Amino acid sequence: xxxxxxxxxxxxxxxxxxxxxxxxxxxxxxxxxxxxxxxxxxxxxxxxxxxxxxxxxxxxxxxxxxxxxxxxxxxxxxxxxxxxxxxxxxxxxxxxxxxxxxxxxxxxxxxxxxxxxxxxxxxxxxxxxxxxxxxxxxxxxxxxxxxxxxxxxxxxxxxxxxxxxxxxxxxxxxxxxxxxxxxxxxxxxxxxxxxxxxxxxxxxxxxxxxxxxxxxxxxxxxxxxxxxxxxxxxxxxxxxxxxxxxxxxxxxxxxxxxxxxxxxxxxxxxxxxxxxxxxxxxxxxxx
Amino acid sequence: xxxxxxxxxxxxxxxxxxxxxxxxxxxxxxxxxxxxxxxxxxxxxxxxxxxxxxxxxxxxxxxxxxxxxxxxxxxxxxxxxxxxxxxxxxxxxxxxxxxxxxxxxxxxxxxxxxxxxxxxxxxxxxxxxxxxxxxxxxxxxxxxxxxxxxxxxxxxxxxxxxxxxxxxxxxxxxxxxxxxxxxxxxxxxxxxxxxxxxxxxxxxxxxxxxxxxxxxxxxxxxxxxxxxxxxxxxxxxxxxxxxxxxxxxxxxxxxxxxxxxxxxxxxxxxxxxxxxxxxxxxxxxxxxxxxxxxxxxxxxxxxxxxxxxxxxxxxxxxxxxxxxxxxxxxxxxxxxxxxxxxxxxxxxxxxxxxxxxxxxxxxxxxxxxxx
Numbered sequence: 001x002x003x004x005x006x007x008x009x010x011x012x013x014x015x016x017x018x019x020x021x022x023x024x025x026x027x028x029x030x031x032x033x034x035x036x037x038x039x040x041x042x043x044x045x046x047x048x049x050x051x052x053x054x055x056x057x058x059x060x061x062x063x064x065x066x067x068x069x070x071x072x073x074x075x076x077x078x079x080x081x082x083x084x085x086x087x088x089x090x091x092x093x094x095x096x097x098x099x100x101x102x103x104x105x106x107x108x109x110x111x112x113x114x115x116x117x118x119x120x121x122x123x124x125x126x127x128x129x130x131x132x133x134x135x136x137x138x139x140x141x142x143x144x145x146x147x148x149x150x151x152x153x154x155x156x157x158x159x160x161x162x163x164x165x166x167x168x169x170x171x172x173x174x175x176x177x178x179x180x181x182x183x184x185x186x187x188x189x190x191x192x193x194x195x196x197x198x199x200x201x202x203x204x205x206x207x208x209x210x211x212x213x214x215x216x217x218x219x220x221x222x223x224x225x226x227x228x229x230x231x232x233x234x235x236x237x238x239x240x241x242x243x244x245x246x247x248x249x250x251x252x253x254x255x256x257x258x259x260x261x262x263x264x265x266x267x268x269x270x271x272x273x274x275x276x277x278x279x280x281x282x283x284x285x286x287x
Numbered sequence: 288x289x290x291x292x293x294x295x296x297x298x299x300x301x302x303x304x305x306x307x308x309x310x311x312x313x314x315x316x317x318x319x320x321x322x323x324x325x326x327x328x329x330x331x332x333x334x335x336x337x338x339x340x341x342x343x344x345x346x347x348x349x350x351x352x353x354x355x356x357x358x359x360x361x362x363x364x365x366x367x368x369x370x371x372x373x374x375x376x377x378x379x380x381x382x383x384x385x386x387x388x389x390x391x392x393x394x395x396x397x398x399x400x401x402x403x404x405x406x407x408x409x410x411x412x413x414x415x416x417x418x419x420x421x422x423x424x425x426x427x428x429x430x431x432x433x434x435x436x437x438x439x440x441x442x443x444x445x446x447x448x449x450x451x452x453x454x455x456x457x458x459x460x461x462x463x464x465x466x467x468x469x470x471x472x473x474x475x476x477x478x479x480x481x482x483x484x485x486x487x488x489x490x491x492x493x494x495x496x497x498x499x500x501x502x503x504x505x506x507x508x509x510x511x512x513x514x515x516x517x518x519x520x521x522x523x524x525x526x527x528x529x530x531x532x533x534x535x536x537x538x539x540x541x542x543x544x545x546x547x548x549x550x551x552x553x554x555x556x557x558x559x560x561x562x563x564x565x566x567x568x569x570x571x572x573x574x575x576x577x578x579x580x581x582x583x584x585x586x587x588x589x590x591x592x593x594x595x596x597x598x599x600x601x602x603x604x605x606x607x608x609x610x611x612x613x614x615x616x617x618x619x620x621x622x623x624x625x626x627x628x629x630x631x632x633x634x635x636x637x638x639x640x641x642x643x644x645x646x647x648x649x650x651x652x653x654x655x656x657x658x
Contacts (some may be wrong), residue, residue, distance in 0.1 A: 022596050181373035185387035185434075186361040199377040 037262070043255035052250045066252040070260075073228040073241065080238035084264075087149055087223070087234060088216040091156035096205055096213045098157040103166035104193055107174060119168075124160035129221065137225055147228040156216075162208055169204035192195055210272060214265050235261040289441035289474055290316045291337065291363075296346035298332050298448070298498075306332040308498040311345070319468050319475045321489035323482060329498040330478045331446055337445050337476060341361050350441060358629040363442075366435035370447040372427045374419040374434075380406075384434045398437075405436040408470070409463075432467065445477040449484065461487060480502040482522050486510070494518050496561045512658040516570055516648050519655075525575045525608060527646070532571040534564040536645075543571050543645075546614040551590040552642050559654050560637045561647060570653065572646035578621035578638050580609065580630050585639040592639040595619065597630050611636065 043051050046060040070077055106118055140151045174197070182192045198205065221234040227233055233241070239257035243249055291314040298307040300653045307329040314320050322330040335341040337348060339360035348355050355363050365385075374383050381402055388398045407414045409429045419427055428448060435443055448464075449457045465488050468475055479485055485492050486506045494501040494509065494517070502514045513519035532545040541552045541561055552561075579585070585592050595611035598618075607625040612618050621638060623630070630636045647656045 075315055091616060175371070175373065177373040178358075178375065180338075181367065181369060181385075182375075183340065183360045184338060184365065184367050185438075188361075192388065199437040200375070202377075277369045 016267055040255050040258050040262070041251060045260040046248070046252050046255075048251040051255070062252050064257070066250065066256040069250050070242065070251040070256060075238050075241055077213055077238055077257060078259075079231060079236065080233055080235040081264075083149075084217055084234040084236075088150045088213050090149075090153045091216045092209055092212040094153065094156040095159045095162045096209050099159055099162035099166040099208065100170075100198065100201065100205060101193065102163045103170050104174075104197055106163075106167055107170045108176070108179060108197060118129055121160045121163050125164050133225065134223065147232060148226075149232070151226050152216075152219075152223060156212075158265055159212070162212060163231065165211070166204065169208075170201065173201065173204065175200075206272070210268065213268065218261075290314060291442060291474065291476070292347075292349040292352075293333075293337070294347045294349070295334070296348060297334060297344045298329070298341065299344040306498050307336070310498075312493060312499060312500070312503065314474060317472050317474055319465075319477065319488060319490045321485040321492045322476065322478045322495060323480065323485040323492055324495035324501075325480060327497075328495040330480075330493075330495050332550050334444050334446055334476060334478045334494075336444070338365055338367050340384070350571045352402075359472055364440050365444055366438045366440040367444040367446065368428075368431045368448045370450050372419070372431045372451075374430055376419050379416050379418055380422070380430050380433075383419070383430055384415075384437050386435065387438050390447070391615045396608050402433075403502060405433040408436065408467070409433050416450055418491060424452050425460060428452060429463075432473075433466070434590055436467075438469070441474065443473055443475040445475065447479055448477075450481075457484075464488060464521065482524065486522065492522060496521075498618060506635065512655070513572075513646065514655050516572070516653040519572050519646060519648070525622065528572065528578070528619045529571045529574065529648075530568060530571040530617060530619075531650075534561065534567055534569055537567040543569075543647075545571060546593075548593040548613070550593075550640055550642060550645075552645065555643075556645075556647070556657060558657065564647070564656065568650045569649040569656065570650055572648060573619075573640055574644065575608065575622040577610075577618065577641040577644040578623075579641065580621065580623050580636050580638050581627050582629070582637075583638045588639045588642075591642045592601040594635055594637050597632050597634050597636055600630060600632055609636075609637070 038057065039055065042057060042059050043061040044066060046056065047062040047065065050056070050060055050062070102121075106114060136151070136155075137146070142148055145151050178196055178200070179192055182196045187195065218236060219234075220240070223237055224235045224240070227237065230241070235257075239254065239261055242254045242257045290380060291312075293314075296307060296310040297305065299305050304396060310329075310333055310479050312320075318593065322333060324330050332341060336343050337350075339355065339358060343356055352367070375386065384402045384405060385398045388401065393401075402415070403412070405416055409432060411426060411429050411433060414422060414426055414430070419430065424429065428451075431448065445464075449460050452460060461484060464475075464477075466562060469487075475643070477484075478486065486509075487598045489506060489616050492506055492509050493503045496517050501507060502518045504512075509518065509522050513522060513527075520529065530545050532543045535542040535544050535549070539554075541556045543550045593613060595613045595616070597606075597609055597611050599610040601610070602609040602625055604625070607623050607628050607630075609621040609623055609630050610618065611621065628650060646658045648654065649656055
């Protein structure tokens with residue numbers, strides 16, 4: 001009895017130490033994630049001189065000046081928001097729809113060279129955008145589509161990484177008997193996709209939408225090559241403009257621009273984080 | 288409601304696997320036909336070929352005298368109930384049941400009427416606004432049945448619809464489906480691996496093995512006169528006892544000899560097919576209920592009596608199963624009356640076979656010689 005008590009005491013002590021260690025690690029990791037964002041927000045309220053003087057985690061009083069400076073530029077952040085929204089929402093809609101459609105076809109139908117097709121998609125995931133961008137640019141130039149949103153939206157119909165994600169999701173969540181049942185109920189193949197599969201795959205679609213939206217919103221590389229007129233600049237390009245002043249750079253305004261570019265993404269995460277996590281777990285385990 | 292005809296139907300997969308071989312069956316209007324057999328026997332494949340969910344490699348399938356080989360599932364006028372219910376999780380029970388009608392552009396009032404009617408039959412009216420996740424297994428299965436009923440199809444196809452339910456609910460739903468068949472007077476093809484479901488629900492049973500039909504008959508006929516050892520062993524629980532035995536003919540008498548015991552068979556077994564087996568080894572089939580430990584019966588039938596060691600006694604309430612061994616080598620199962628049985632584990636008991644209810648099978652072909 002005596003030894004039983006001491007054994008349980010030593011166990012609970014060990015558990016306490018283990019839990020404390022876990023919490024310390026989690027707090028450190030959280031700080032690592034939060035501090036850079038916090039510094040951006042703090043610096044958005046500081047002047048260039050204050051920022052050059054060193055780090056601070058306490059907000060200052062220059063937010064108004066920085067805000068006025070941003071709005072005094074010929075390319076406003078609001079126009080950047082509008083352009084980013086058009087590109088991100090359109091490309092996300094296309095990515096999600098066509099990735100799901102492709103993944104559904106791979107998952108549900110048997111056709112010749114299905115596995116080869118699947119492997120090609122997997123290989124495409126591994127090829128960085130930078131490798132093919134010059135060819136893509138030349139092609140768009142030939143089509144007269146440079147400085148238009150089309151090259152930033154239309155390629156979203158073929159997004160290998162999204163197809164890969166969608167296929168992995170459907171592999172674990174798709175109940176094939178439902179498709180058979182819908183066929184017997186009288187549905188055509190597209191009706192099954194739209195009215196049975198898509199509503200059922202909502203968590204996956206949602207997660208894919210968020211990933212696609214964030215990546216498109218934050219994309220700097222391709223818009224910087226394709227968009228030449230400032231009126232069409234997306235948020236990351238507008239922020240970059242703030243940094244490239246000929247005489248001096250208003251660092252506080254740059255940080256404010258960066259903060260503003262983060263804002264929509266943060267808002268989306270705050271409101272939708274539950275569904276994102278739910279979506280990821282739903283895709284991982286069949287319920 | 289419709290008749291069905293399957294003529295020389297084959298299903299061969301790439302790589303040479305033959306799932307169904309030369310399947311021939313005529314199903315009359317309003318029949319309740321059960322396809323039964325062990326896993327991999329081709330019963331579900333056959334059902335899916337009838338539904339149009341699997342292509343037919345060879346042969347013809349007719350529904351109401353119309354060949355449907357190349358007709359899409361939606362145009363075959365069939366409804367199917369799946370083992371896992373296959374309810375649309377994002378729709379309510381009402382929407383699930385109405386979906387097929389909606390797709391077929393049935394007027395709204397008609398949809399409402401039919402769904403209400405089916406819900407009433409299945410007693411699920413109070414569940415119509417619920418989503419499938421808020422239903423129990425039995426309720427889900429009722430909804431799946433309701434979805435099929437509202438369509439008023441020519442043929443109902445059911446693919447092991449009760450397999451996911453617990454034992455008690457399965458018995459209850461078995462009765463419900465039988466009642467439903469009587470009420471709707473419709474053609475049902477029902478797939479199961481459970482021989483109890485097959486025996487209790489079907490008007491005719493198709494026993495399958497390795498893609499081949501073994502026997503097609505009414506349940507009672509299948510039980511009384513199985514055509515081979517497979518059917519004899521598959522139908523009936525506990526399964527039939529198979530004993531390697533010798534046929535010994537003495538004058539007009541036919542005797543079966545096994546493990547130093549000789550069982551004299553009644554006159555009706557003295558037919559040429561049996562007589563010509565004289566001196567040959569056969570498979571002697573005895574159902575557990577044809578073996579008794581009732582003292583009076585054993586005393587009155589010394590010509591079919593033998594003794595055995597009792598290994599296990601299973602008392603199930605209404606009946607008792609005795610697991611015995613004859614001569615320490617031949618295991619047998621007997622179904623006896625618990626109110627009269629005196630058998631105890633470890634004892635040697637005297638048993639007798641009801642010789643009017645035995646079966647003899649050919650040792651090589653395993654086909655029935657006489658039942």
